[in-house]
Amino acid sequence: MAADQLRVEAALTAHYLRSDGPFGAGTLSYIDASTAQLRKALGIAQDEDPLRLLAGACGGHAAMNDALVYGVVPFKPAPGLPGFLRYLVMTCAIVATADSNDITREFGENLARVFGTQSPFNNRSALPGLWHRLANWCNEAHAAGLPIRKVTLPPPGTGKHLGITNAIAFPSWRDLRRLRQLLDRRAEHRSIDGPADAARLLCPIVENDVSFSPAIRRASAEYQQLYLKKASLLGLHRFWMALTGLLKEHRSPPSERGLVPRLELTFGATLDDAELRCVVTDRKGNSEQLGVLEGFPDQVLAQAPEWAIAKSGNHASEALVLAIERGCIPFVEARFGVWQTALLQPPDPVRCLLLLSKQNRDVARHWGVDAEPVGENWLLTAPIPARDCRSLYQYMGLGIGTPGPTSAAIALVGGHRSGSGYLGRESLLPHIGILGPGVLTVRPAEDDGSRCELNRETASLFSMVAPTPLKGAYKFRLDEDIIPATEPLAIERSVTFFPDALEHARLGDIDETTWYSHEEAGVHSASRSPLLTDVIDEHRVIDSERSARFQDLMEAIYAGGRTGWSEQDLVLTMRAVLGEDGPSVWDVLRGLMECGWLRTTSNLRWRARRWWLTPPSLVVVRNASGVAGLLLVGSASANIRRRFQETARAAGCTVTERPGPSEYTASMQLATGRGLREMARELGWSVDERRICVPAAAPHCWSQEHVDESRHKRVAKWNWKAGGFRNPDIPQTGLVSLERFRRERGDRDDLYVVVGADPNRYVTTSRASAISEAHRRARIAMFSWDGSRLFRNSADGHLVEPLAKLAMLSACRSPGPAWLDGRWTYVYETTSDCVTLIRTVFGHGFVQQTSTLEPTASRLSAESIGWLRNRNLFRAENLTLPTAGQR
Secondary structure, eight states, X not given: OHHHHHHXXXXXXXXXXXXXXXXXXSOBOOBOOOHHHHHHHHTOOTTSOHHHHHHHHTTSHHHHHHHHHHOOOSSOOOTTOOSOHHHHHHHHHHHHTGGGOSSOOOHHHHHHHHHTOSOOOOOOTTHHHHHHHHHHHHHHHHHTTOSBOOBOOOOOOSSTTTHHHHHHBOSOHHHHHHHHHHXXXXXXXXXXXXXXXXXXXXXXXXXXXXXXXXXXXXXXXXXXXXXXXXXXOGGGSHHHHHHHHHHHHHOOOOSSOOOEEEEEEEOOSSGGGOEEEEEEEOTTSOBOSSOOEEESHHHHHHHHHHHHHHHHOHHHHHHHHHHHHHTEEEEEEEETTEEEEOOSBOSSOOOEEEEEEGGGGGGGGGGTOOEEESSSSEEEEOOBOGGGHHHHHHHHTOOBOOOOOGGGSEEEESOOEETTEEEOOGGGOOEEEESSSOEEEEEESSTTOOOOEEEEEETTEEEEEOSSOOOEXXXXXXXXXXXXXXXXXXXXXXXXXXXXXXXXXXXXXOOTTTXXXXXXXXXXXXOSOOOOOOOOOOOOOOOSHHHHHHHHHHHHHHHTOTTOEEHHHHHHHHHHHHOSSSSOHHHHHHHHHHTTSEEEEEESSSSOEEEEEOOOEEEEEEETTOOEEEEEESOOOHHHHHHHHHHHXXXXXXXXXXXXXXXXXXXXXXXXXXXXXXXXHXXXXXXXXXXXXXXXXXXXXXXXXXXXXXXXXXXXXXXXXXXXXXXXXXXXXXXXXXXXXXXXXXXXXXXXXXXXXXXXXXXXXXXXXXXXXXXXXXXXXXEEEOSSEEEESSSSOOOOHHHHHHHHHHHTOOOEEEEETTEEEEEEEOOHHHHHHHHHHHOGGGEEEOSSSOGGGGSOOHHHHHHHHHHTOOOGGGEEOOSSOOO
């Protein structure tokens, strides 16, 4: 019995008192205890009697009498519960349902009827005191920071002891009966589908009908004024809350499930990198698990009408199908890098994109924007400014949409999710959007939370500014105090932030029927001496604003990559976090791949790539004297690196941080000491002792690809002077040419064709392989070697993956972009032995020597190696790759 009472008390508290409940965070000044609201609060079916359940939770006739006469409740409540709310709600329910008794409307008689007793509960002297106790409990809990609404008791109405109950119970039974009559009378009233419809259709009638009580007429007048002032929290107003339960009683079941199809569009570095998918959502915008139609635009738009009708019905799909048939589909930005169809004009002006059929190519000229082909039949415009939003929709003859539901009054825009919350680093914080003219505030739920401020970017969008990473729960509150002398409407939303990405328990599997990995060069095991790092130098871990942004990016990539990243989303995220003043995002991305952080795959059916996290693992590396170390490789977020360090310290090992050539490269972590075996066992990650695997001499290292560029369009040609791909119409210089081809339909990877200095044409889908082969044939040095670093001469290109990973392991440092001689280039910190292997594969001219020192001059002498062995010192610069290993 006590458990049932506690459950009901908790349910009523969550429904009526909590600031994140259905009544919002505004001050409580009324209680809607109608039958519909009680069913919703208690979570019971439509055919169950909430008053009977409430009577049982009150403990029966005697307990209810004790509460009304003496203010005594039967047990001590749990923390966070007042303990007597169910008795007060019961009194309000009796007032709200008085018309259910045709014989008498008297309070005591109706209360006795619910409890099945003859006693009329004539003594109610403790009831006013219970109301004041509730107000004190709520106000104290609110002041203490708990998510409880403040309470303001209304002036007592009629009745010495029932005055507060009569005044706070809204709506009254008379108003409920009259509203039911209005809904029964006209079908258009029963079809009201939102707060805006209620303001237009019902408020004028209620306000001018003297059969309604003054309380609901005042509420109706307030509600209509709020609607005219474009309030976004109409769904919290007492008039709408009173109406919703009645509408549910009168509304017939819908013929369809209320699902709506929409298109979602992402595009990467250029407009022709577009990806399109069709999804089905419910009325709140949540995606339904009914599958996704995705692919290149021609394919999706050809199949979308039939697919959408099958998933959501003819009526729900009508607008989307018509837009596709007309060949003019508008998109608005839903979140960073993702655009979705908006087939009605948004309430507030926003930027738009248009997907146009090629017959409508002239439409883009009306707003002075370019349109690029994204397939054989479709064009995509550049973003159209928000100032032209209205004229754009008027041109297309589309209507105006209504503001979203109350649940979207506070919307988080952008940001990076991790677990049940968001990453709290400043460069990764979401923006906060509001729909109406309210005032937005934020505060930490705990007293020790970091300070956070809101900066207004536009009328409806705020950015978050925090001097330190946010940690824990933060409460966003939106108040709309539009009409003087009335209680403001308010809503709160609690959001949890994490300073670092939460570690994934398991990474998503790669569907090999859809995604495949391309081998940039074939390899074989080399029977040779272990590689020895040549150069002993000291690198400090760089701590700067740019390095902090890069660390933020690593956390964002890890947090959002459990099931992989589309290349478009990943590149857009990188540009947003790193800014525009850094190196090419493609070089940054390549560095993360070559150090083992990410793995790339291509789609088997259309032109798309996806990037996947790799689980953390340990690589055994050894120095010349045989002393071992464990190198952490894989997608190592801050929490994973912290676990690696703590486990190493507990095992008596030392961890060395191995930064790359710039702030835009991942730092490697190396553990050394006598407890490596215990450390590896405790971490439970795979341990790998890798052999030296190198490609055969080019061109024998290139894999045979059955590809043909005849059905592709040439889109770029390699410019030897600029060191990158440029306009395809530039004149040919030199004997070797490198061209890039793209299939207009977007259903194949780009092709790269190398011609010249060899009777065989080399055609491949690998950019790195094509650029390397072009430099080999042309005998133009692609890299320079200064004795410790291998840096790129051209503006584009990288070592093929097997050699890049070999270079990384030989120095235990990540490759990546670096600022050298006034420009960004790409750098591998590696050994002279590794450079020798690279020259063996591509020829001696592939790497030019820039240092006056001979490569062997900086190697460790026998005396130095003996000194290190004698002192039992371990330097990562002396690490070697083992010739044989085990897993």
